[in-house]
Amino acid sequence: MKKEEKIIVGISVGDLNGIGPEIIIKTYEDPRALELNTPVIFASGKTMQFFKNHFNSKINLFNIDTPDQIVHGKVNVVNVWREPVKIEFGSENKKIGEYAIKSLEAATNALKEGKIDVLVTAPINKHNIQSEKFNFPGHTDYLAKALNGKSLMFMVSNSLRIGLLTDHVPLKDAANCITEALITEKIKTVTKSLKQDFNIRKPKIAVLAINPHAGDNGVIGNEDDEILKPTLEKIKLAGDLVYGPYSADSFFGSNNYKNFDAVIASYHDQGLIPFKTIAFGEGVNYTAGLDKVRTSPDHGTAYEIAGKGEANESSFKQAIYTAIQIFRNREEYNYYSKNPLKKASK
CATH class of the missing domain: 3.40.718.10 (Isopropylmalate Dehydrogenase)
Structure with missing residues (x-):
């Protein structure tokens, strides 16, 4: 167990026309959040800069091209795409659904490869993500297949x-x-x-x-x-x-x-x-039910308040803390499962 190491939290941005990017930014505006973990947002520097400007945020974003370039103490943004994206807050858009899936797939691959420790997903729209390539009712079913587990x-x-x-x-x-x-x-x-x-x-x-x-x-x-x-x-x-x-x-x-x-x-x-x-x-x-840790907030895209600066980041922040705690608990459980005598003498 290496409890002194920071947990690397991968974050998929969800529906860009919803409140996902806003609650991500609000969570990491407080630099103290970086003392607990290292965030890695799977999106693009240009897109996240748009949200930073829109919400007049002072968050410092650090753009990287691959998860291998993660820097601790920074809010890392992996460039999953580079082209500009048209944001229309509160609007359901098929193209925006495609970006949500690009973010989710890139984050999931990083999770599978061990580039990130846990995955926290911002809310998606279950309708605009559907396509011939992606036909799942939500995150849970997709991750069960991608990570070869029986999810719950x-x-x-x-x-x-x-x-x-x-x-x-x-x-x-x-x-x-x-x-x-x-x-x-x-x-x-x-x-x-x-x-x-x-x-x-x-x-x-x-x-x-x-x-x-x-x-x-x-x-x-x-x-x-x-x-x-x-x-x-x-x-x-x-x-x-x-x-x-x-x-x-x-x-x-x-x-x-x-x-x-x-x-x-x-x-x-x-x-x-x-x-x-x-x-x-x-x-x-x-x-x-998976061998990897994934959490998300307990709410949806909240189109009705998207872009207004009214979104409450509490549940998203709690999703991050919960993912970190579960990761630590699982480390401890696996360690003592392999070393039962150490647990008995603890």
């Missing part, structure tokens, strides 16, 4: 962690996607992440029901009785502390979530609505 959207904050059985699928299809194999895989991913990424030795996990009131013994659907409950029983018999299924409507209002290290929701809004209600602004979207 894991929303995390200081007070709450929520994983999803199904994420970006239509609600009408969500129940059909939930199988014994999927439940087992996702719980395994969350359990491993809690241990290696959050230093929780014996995680306690709650699982939310698929149907209202967990199906009311089949009155409101059979999926909970026929799929979810028996699968959770098998997992419990194997020794994991997994509980549920809990009826989602009262689980958060009763503060029951505070009794667990993580909660697994059956579908996207079942988990993200309470998460963003409880933790919005301090929450982070973490992609668990």
Whole structure:
């Protein structure tokens, strides 16, 4: 473990017509941020200079051509493209989507090659990024393929962690996607992440029901009785502390979530609505299940305020801190896994 070294944080700029560049700039305007990490923005010097001027920022940008030229103590900008880009704040634009993907692909390649330690992604527009070459519903699915892992959207904050059985699928299809194999895989991913990424030795996990009131013994659907409950029983018999299924409507209002290290929701809004209600602004979207660390803020492109200087960088800043902490926790976990006697004597 080399805790004295600065973490190199790779940053993809997201949708240039949204608030991504603004929250990146605001985060690193404070030079003290460079004491914690070395940022590497994958975009272009010309483009980032435009945003610096637009927001009257005093940030110092250091242009480089490849990640090999990274300089600690600087806000590095890798020139992924060189041509000027027309920015129209708040506008959805196919060409801008292409630049978002260029940034993401370059940052991901640097992550795979070990040129950066962690990846933090600014928000993208899931519609304008679609093309014949890029056909993913979002960052999570793309990174799972690019990094050869089985990813899980894991929303995390200081007070709450929520994983999803199904994420970006239509609600009408969500129940059909939930199988014994999927439940087992996702719980395994969350359990491993809690241990290696959050230093929780014996995680306690709650699982939310698929149907209202967990199906009311089949009155409101059979999926909970026929799929979810028996699968959770098998997992419990194997020794994991997994509980549920809990009826989602009262689980958060009763503060029951505070009794667990993580909660697994059956579908996207079942988990993200309470998460963003409880933790919005301090929450982070973490992609668990990969051998690399990637985080992002818990919000989207916010076209309605783009370019106005009103964007709050808190969640993006927290995404950086979370990525750094997970990277350190994982280093420690891997070190002591290989040297168990040192952990026992610690």
